Amino acid sequence: MNLNLTLKVWRQKGPADGGHFETYAAPNINDDMSFLEMLDVVNEELIAQGKEPIAFDHDCREGICGSCGFVINGRPHGPMKATTVCQLHMRNFHDGDAITIEPWRAAAFPVIKDLVVDRSTFDRIIGAGGFISAPTGAASDANLTLVPKATADLAFDAAACIGCGACVAGCPNGAAQLFTSAKVAHLNLLPQGQPERWSRVTSMVNTMEAYFGSCTNFRECEAVCPKEISIDFIAKMNRDFLQAKFRDRRKLVNAEAGEDAG
Amino acid sequence: MVSGSSPRAGMAAPVTTARRRHVSRAWIIEFYGSAIGKKAVMAITGIVLLGFVLVHMIGNLKLYYPNAERDLNEYSRWLRTVGEPALPYKGFLWLVRGGLIISFILHIHAATTLTLMNRRARPVKYQGGRSYAAADYAARTMRWSGVIVGLFLIFHLMDLTWGWRVVHPDFVRGQPYRNIWHSFSPERWPVSVVYIIANLLLGLHIYHGAWSLFQSLGWANPRFNSWRRGFAGAFAAAIVVGNVSFPIAVLSGLIDDPVQPKDTEAVAPATFEAPVWTPAGTGSTSRGL
Numbered sequence: 001m002n003l004n005l006t007l008k009v010w011r012q013k014g015p016a017d018g019g020h021f022e023t024y025a026a027p028n029i030n031d032d033m034s035f036l037e038m039l040d041v042v043n044e045e046l047i048a049q050g051k052e053p054i055a056f057d058h059d060c061r062e063g064i065c066g067s068c069g070f071v072i073n074g075r076p077h078g079p080m081k082a083t084t085v086c087q088l089h090m091r092n093f094h095d096g097d098a099i100t101i102e103p104w105r106a107a108a109f110p111v112i113k114d115l116v117v118d119r120s121t122f123d124r125i126i127g128a129g130g131f132i133s134a135p136t137g138a139a140s141d142a143n144l145t146l147v148p149k150a151t152a153d154l155a156f157d158a159a160a161c162i163g164c165g166a167c168v169a170g171c172p173n174g175a176a177q178l179f180t181s182a183k184v185a186h187l188n189l190l191p192q193g194q195p196e197r198w199s200r201v202t203s204m205v206n207t208m209e210a211y212f213g214s215c216t217n218f219r220e221c222e223a224v225c226p227k228e229i230s231i232d233f234i235a236k237m238n239r240d241f242l243q244a245k246f247r248d249r250r251k252l253v254n255a256e257a258g259e260d261a262g
Numbered sequence: 263m264v265s266g267s268s269p270r271a272g273m274a275a276p277v278t279t280a281r282r283r284h285v286s287r288a289w290i291i292e293f294y295g296s297a298i299g300k301k302a303v304m305a306i307t308g309i310v311l312l313g314f315v316l317v318h319m320i321g322n323l324k325l326y327y328p329n330a331e332r333d334l335n336e337y338s339r340w341l342r343t344v345g346e347p348a349l350p351y352k353g354f355l356w357l358v359r360g361g362l363i364i365s366f367i368l369h370i371h372a373a374t375t376l377t378l379m380n381r382r383a384r385p386v387k388y389q390g391g392r393s394y395a396a397a398d399y400a401a402r403t404m405r406w407s408g409v410i411v412g413l414f415l416i417f418h419l420m421d422l423t424w425g426w427r428v429v430h431p432d433f434v435r436g437q438p439y440r441n442i443w444h445s446f447s448p449e450r451w452p453v454s455v456v457y458i459i460a461n462l463l464l465g466l467h468i469y470h471g472a473w474s475l476f477q478s479l480g481w482a483n484p485r486f487n488s489w490r491r492g493f494a495g496a497f498a499a500a501i502v503v504g505n506v507s508f509p510i511a512v513l514s515g516l517i518d519d520p521v522q523p524k525d526t527e528a529v530a531p532a533t534f535e536a537p538v539w540t541p542a543g544t545g546s547t548s549r550g551l
Contacts, residue, residue, distance in 0.1 A: 008390065021389065074393035100390035107383050172397060174383030205298055213383030214297035214376045216404065217474040223395035232482045239480025241298045245289065 003029045003090060006098040007042065009054055012111050019111065021100070031091040035078065036061060036068060038090055055114040061086040063226060066162030069169070070115040071102045076166035076224040084164065084226040104169035108176070108211035119165050121211045122179060128207035129200035130183045132192050145191050158186040160227040167221035167229075173213035178221035180208045181237035182229045188240055198244035205241050297379060298478075300372040305475035307365035307372075312472060312497065314362055315464070319504040322442070325511065331439040331520055338438045366412075373408060400470040407467040414460035421445055421453065440520035446512035454509035465502035472497045 005026040012019030024046075029038050036058050043053035059067035063084040070085060072078035078088045093099065101115065109117040147155075159182070167178035184201050187193030193200070215234060222231045293299040324334040345354040394402070420426040422441055425433030432444045446454050472494035476482065481490075511517050 010389065019389075071388060071390070071392070074388060074391050075395060102388060102390045105384055105386050105388050107385050170395070172402070173380035175380070205296065209297050211383075213380035214301065215477075216376075216380070216401070217470070217477045218394075218397035218401050220395060220397045231477065232487070235477045235480045235482030237480075238298055238301070238478060239482075241296075242302055242480060245293050245299070 035088040063087040066164040069164040076169040106174040129203040155189040158182045170224035176212040177215040181233040185233040201240040301478040305478040307369040310365040407463040446509040461505045465498040468498040
């Protein structure tokens, strides 16, 4: 079945431009298309007309890279649960629908162009502690360090975060708690993450708070997360952060001095 | 890869600058300086305030005792004398009040600064509007329910603690039974309406707050996570039902008129039993005290 849609798309020439909505007709859209393929069709038409195509981020188009993402009808990644924009099929829309498309809105995610935002603040959070320090040399046997199955599963649930930014976009406060907590938990749950556990959470939270809002437990992030990351990880991050504050503070001096604050 | 023209190639990415740099300070200041620290403070002060509203509501349930006037007034007197002689008169009361005042100020200060931080985090709102997937009404109105309950608290103090003449002309210090009865009397019905609305909003505030505090303090565990929402709902319901019942009970005539004379403020509890203010025949000593 084919759909005839009206798109209201945010167009913004560049970071300095104020931006505005523009309305486009998207006729004869095959409902087997993904949302991005639908935009490709619209862009082909715009290019044929000699107009500037709609810029949007995308890469793998199978929901695992975290490149794509914008707000569709007021909801990050659109109306479907556990779905990125590239996995969102047009069969979830109806003929004659008017669809509003807007970029993520956050001070930490400035718009580069149209629907493309700069998410490098996420990279700064990762740079502050989203890694483990490993000595170089011969790789040790993969299963040398035992990890309980339940722990490995939980860490994997956290590691499923693709860093798309939907949590920030959906959060009424523009907070990055879900992203940061997933990245903190992923390593803080595992034995390999223990040596830097307290400095990691302190450093990553401090960096996060330098750019993003604060958590008021709306649960909006969890609801819009395409990977269904649980807010239990936020509680865990809060717990680790509070614990770190009450531990031997001399041990944290280096971590805090080395933090990335821009 | 970016579809269409490649904006990243042609344009310098906007620089996102950190709002504040981290400076080494005394750890308690630094702790409160972080948003998670502020949320923890909000949660702990919230627990203190939750404890207060619960105890306050339970204390006022004495309105339903058979000998309500004597028992309630005695309870209010006990609150002033408890701990004597180790503590001075009203010593315990002021310790509690001090804790509550500090909690109240910290709760509001943290809420205000975090709200400002959150506003800065999204200077440009969603131009096409937004829809909520999970955030309930209580969560989205915390600011308003909090502010309105805070304003009501000031009125409530003027009405029933300070007894300002302009608010409560018939206020008699030391006779909370008479004061409650008079405050909620039918001719002062707007007071009851305001009181009921404020308590419904308080319930809404608690419904989110009493759940939220678990998250803020990192109290998440598969063993009790499913109980957190129920706990908050039950707590809010208990407070609302208990508190709202008081004006309704007075308005519906369920609560007897006060009989203790207005001028017995300084009288020792023992004198309360004296027939001087007990209506003939009702016999306040019927409980065999």
